[in-house]
Amino acid sequence: MSIAASEELDDLLISYFELLDRYSTLQSILHDTLKQAHFQLAKAKLALGPTRLGENGWDLRHLKAGWLVDLKDSEAEQVTAISLTPAPPEPEEEKCPSQPSQSTSTLRNRSSTKTATSPSISSTEKASDDKELIHQKPKGPKDPLHQFSAFPPPSLRASQAEFKKASKTVCEVLELRERMRVLEERIQVVKGGVDVAK
16 A cells, blocks of 8 residues: 555545535534524414415516526536525616607506697607616515515514525535535545555
8 A cells, every 4th residue: 555545535525525525514503594584484374464475475477587596617626616696687678769658548658648648748858758768777576475465574584594595505515515525426436446555
């Protein structure tokens, strides 16, 4: 058995045990975070009522994701990096000032449709209205908490924050597991070389 191979095996095992320690710490953090998130969710159910936060209170329309999971392969380390990033905001469609809007007339916009067609409006007022329509900020994803209540209780917001924190921790745990898998393979290769040398 060569000294270099045994030293390499020792270094790999030390790295593996450090990752294992970090992995068990993150598992503990994840457990505590999920426990707190579910506790806050139970408090929100108490505040809003069990039917509002149940399946019957869900908005069945398609909601855009607020967070995305990024997977990046690192060829140097042979590991896939996993991270959680906010979803990019959706650009709002720009309204062309030369085309009239195709919206239907309702009680709220009936007066604005009449004023838009009346000849008494100055061209500077129209231009400023058009600029406001074109220069609106892009909207980000809607907050899913508003499907349960117009003013969500603080416990529901705290639960959402804890679940986001747990999602980030899950990404870290998965990345650590991938790193440990790569180290295990390298340890097996080095162990095989050490056993052959015997």
